[in-house]
Amino acid sequence: DSGVTQTPKHLITATGQRVTLRCSPRSGDLSVYWYQQSLDQGLQFLIQYYNGEERAKGNILERFSAQQFPDLHSELNLSSLELGDSALYFCASSALGSNEKLFFGSGTQLSVL
Amino acid sequence: DQQVKQNSPSLSVQEGRISILNCDYTNSMFDYFLWYKKYPAEGPTFLISISSIKDKNEDGRFTVFLNKSAKHLSLHIVPSQPGDSAVYFCAASGNAGKSTFGDGTTLTVKP
Secondary structure (H helix, E strand, O other): OOOOEEEOOEEEEOOOOOEEEEEEOOOOOOEEEEEEEOOOOOEEEEEEEEOOEEEEEOOOOOOEEEEEOOOOOEEEEEOOOOHHHOEEEEEEEEOOOOOOOOEEOOOEEEEEO | OOOEEOOOOEEEEEOOOOEEEEEEEOOOOOOEEEEEEEOOOOOOEEEEEEEOOOOEEEEOOEEEEEEOOOOEEEEEEOOOOHHHOEEEEEEEEOOOOOEEEOOOEEEEEEO
């Protein structure tokens, strides 16, 4: 158990809809990362937050947004969903947010039908 | 532009032999490198790391080698065990903080 909790584990929705993925980091970790893994591909970095502030941004679509709350949990919002958004979304956390190992949750499998 | 590349999508080895997984990177600003292991239906888990000031780091059966001039790192697993069968991801990070991952190599260790 990594200590990182992601909910829900599975999500099935239709095109055009909006969903929210939730992540609770390991106790004490200040940094949260979101990654997307499409079928048979690597982990694509989406966005990183550190202590409530956006720290780094990857190839995140404008239809996607995220935030980190004062209690350090994070939410990833995906809107106007398309078939191609179907993927496994991972959240990870780390203590300091730089040059250290990440602890991953078990992911949210999003299926857009 | 993929900054971290794992050119072998899969690798199959016999139990007890050595497994060597390779990774290349292009960004010279990367100064910290990590390997993660991923089983199906689970998130990746940290395996071993190396700082750019070193060229080798060992942890039990796992050794990571870094060749900075070639921008290449490798993970050696000796001896390989069936439980090592998983997807292995190479990752690199720098001052920007985020880790950039390769596409992964699926290792199969045959009994």
